Amino acid sequence: MTYSTRIFALLLAALSAAGAFAGSRAKVAEAEFIPALELSPGMSSVHVAAFQLDRRPVTNAQFLKFVKAHPEWRKDRVAALYADTQYLSHWSGATSLGSAARAQQPVTRVSWFAARAYCAAAHGRLPNWSEWELAAAADEHVLDARKDPKWQERVLDWYARPASDPLAQVGSEPADVYGIQDLHDLIWEWVEDFSALMVSGDSRTQGDPDKLAFCGAGALSAKDRENYPMLMRIAFLSSLEASSTARSLGFRCAT
């Protein structure tokens, strides 16, 4: 190889490494954040330390690579403890996607245990709810667009779409101000502390918790009752078990 070719190759490698890095996770700055749900009585804001979040949800292609490297997560071998019977049921085989699972669609029908294992293998972790909510408050222009009726409308739009529509590929929507995509338009997403989202299904118990089922302050109370999109997500996540899978439930990783 000539000297210039070698330099070129080196440069190319460096650029693609940088591109790969820039392409995978975005920085979210530390913030004092007012969440939609009051995490404990009187605690109206939560401090979120700076973190990094995947720009896009994990795809079928990425998850397939993971399953090949970690065969205990194949759908024909996964332990019943870790995933329900619908785990990756839309894939044509244990290590093949098939026509119902396109490579660039977000991977869905994965459990919390499986999502965690993937993120650990990718040297990361699942984001916790506060981190996810903080990132999701942004739009293309501002860090906190939650009071903007356009943000609300767009975010609510997703709930109006029929679940039978095929999932779009990741990265179809414009990136927000952090450079993160698909937080609102695509899938439900696992968070590390989904089991901390204890919302009573019965609104009559808000402020009057069922003390025998729950120790401590009982069910959490919604602080911002108009933030339907976030309350919907919280309600959904709090209905899941760690081994649950769902058609539109995927995840992304954080560090």
Added chain:
Amino acid sequence: MKRFMLTCLAVWSTSTVIAGAALPGASLYQLPVTLQAADGSTLSLSSLRGQPLLITMFFSHCNSVCPLVTLDLQNLEDQLTAQEKSRVRIVMVSFDSQNDTPAQLQRFARQRNIDTTRWILARANAQDVRLMAAALGIRYRELPDHSFNHSTVISLLDQEGVVRAKTLGVQASDDSFLKSLKSLSAGVTAGVPR
């Protein structure tokens, strides 16, 4: 001679099969969790395999529900015969990795008249607490004052670590839960491993 050798072979192969038997897919003993007991010793969760287990999660500073859970467990135990009692183990794992040290767990045991030769009070690190709660379907959140908001579930595991019955909330264990507990502690292998 031949009969002797055949008998030996039969015994050896049976014991090998039993000892090497894989865990059922639903077994909690697949979790890579390490517990630290009240006497300071560490044990892997999977070392509890072999006996039916009543297991729940708590924290020692809990003033509302947790004392009732302890009573619930004691009530369940009281309904067992001495032989059944000797076959069941009771495990309480603390949410509070930081404060529920072995010394604190011993204090808790004394306050609640818990016999730590039969009951295992344990702490685990934060990651393992999360795994246990996830596998047991227990919801919890640490609050700023370091207490815990949490749901209360007593789970009955069989000898292979598969959940056979659950109660949600205190004073909620019903006849079928007790029936399952009795049949497992009678030494009857309940059901086929999944």
